[in-house]
Amino acid sequence: MIYKKHIFICTNQRPEGARVSCGEEHGSALTAEFKKLMKEKGLTVGMRAQRTGCCELCEYGPIVVVYPEGVFYGKVQLSDVNEIISEHLQNDRPVDRLLIPKLS
Amino acid sequence: MIYKKHIFICTNQRPEGARVSCGEEHGSALTAEFKKLMKEKGLTVGMRAQRTGCCELCEYGPIVVVYPEGVFYGKVQLSDVNEIISEHLQNDRPVDRLLIPKLS
Secondary structure, eight states: OOOSEEEEEEOOOOOTTSSOOOOHHHHHHHHHHHHHHHHHTTOOSSEEEEEEOOOSOGGGOSOEEEETTTEEEOSOOGGGHHHIIIIIIHHOOOOGGGBOGGGO | OOOSEEEEEEOOOOOTTSSOOOOHHHHHHHHHHHHHHHHHTTOOSSEEEEEEOOOSOGGGOSOEEEETTTEEEOSOOGGGHHHIIIIIIHHOOOOGGGBOGGGO
16 A cells, blocks of 8 residues: 555536536635645645546535545635644544445 | 555656657546446545656556555556456455566
C-alpha cells in the first residue's frame, strides 16, 4: 500500500438541468485546497489527494473519500478541508459531522 | 465502507511531449471495460470502477488501483481486465504479474 491516506475528491460535472453533481469547479477547488494545506503541513509523503469521477452518491455531494479506511464525506465545503486534514489525516479521527449518514 | 471493492482507473492525459501518461483514451477504455465485464458478471452491488486523476506513478501507467486493500496495478491493458476481475475482485487473489514492482 503506497499511500497511508489516499484522498479522492469527486469533480464530476453533470449537464445543466440534470440531477445535482459535485461539480468540476467545486471539486477542483477542494482538490487544490487539500493539496495546498497538506503541503503546508508537510503531509506530502505517504498521502495524496486527487480528483476522481462520480462515486454514485450525488445527492450527498460534494463527495470526498479517504482510503484505505473507506470513509465517505458528503457536502464538503472548502472551509471543511482543514478540519478533515487535522482531525482525520493527521490524527485518525474521522470528522463525524461530515460523514454520509446512510454509510455511517 | 460502502464498496467492498472500489476500483480507480487513471485517465490522466499529459500534454504531447511531456512524460508518459496513462492517457484519457486508454483510461476511459479500461474504465468502460471494467464496467461492462463487472455488469456481465453481476458485480454491480458493493463494487464500483471509476476514472480518477494522476496517482503519481506515471512510469508504470496505465495504472489501476483497488481499494480498500490498496493494490496498485501497472501497465494494465484491456486484455488484463477480465483477469483482474475474475481473480482479484471475485476471488481476492491479486494478479501478481501486474503488481507494480516497487510497491509489492
